[in-house]
Amino acid sequence: MNRRIILITGANGALGRATAQAFLDESPENFV
């Protein structure tokens, strides 16, 4: 998978953190 750049707003709350973690876990190429 190619590198993907992902922007998540509200990443401080529980849902935002879980979302950021999900994308980080998805691929080592993902940049959040």
Add this chain to the structure above:
Amino acid sequence: MNRRRENAETLAAKNPDRCRTISLDVTRPEAWKAAIAEIVAAHQRLDVLVNNAGIHDDALLAQIKMGIMARRAGREFGGVFHSCQAVMQVMISQRNGRIINLASLSALLAPPGQTNFAAAKAGVLALTQSLAKEVARIGITVNAVCPGYLDTEALAGLDDDAKKRALAQIPMRRFGRPEEVAAAFRFLACAGAGYITGSTLKIDGGII
């Protein structure tokens, strides 16, 4: 630094090569423009936007002050509007992009006490459907997610009786976990979801 910013900073510190935080007031178009410019300068692209920011500030309509109503609309709807506008240029130039907007079950099944929140989230659904049609031909998908009751900060304001009443409405008899909504965000951003656009995915344990 407040507590919630600190949480994001902690995650970024654990993943220094793959994660960073940006201070962004989602209600200000100029802040969005600057943030996207910063991201594009650093990475030359932006593939996925997850509009997750939002807060609850429930009250009966008769008790809502105009200033609070305007702030709610500005944050819940205006933030999504400004963000989508800000990322359009880069996603159109890439001819690729994924936008996922956090709405709410309240947009589909509006409870009392959420006239401002539910209306703003319904606006997010309409924006999602309209924008999806505008950009479908250029490889950009736009979808919305409608969670029901989640075990997050949003539940912290409910007392035990209110939580019991909420649980009684949920066929699965449990609150959703943040990871279960995050999985939906990730799915809608994956290559396999490339034909899904303008959709609303509800994640509510079977309420509707």
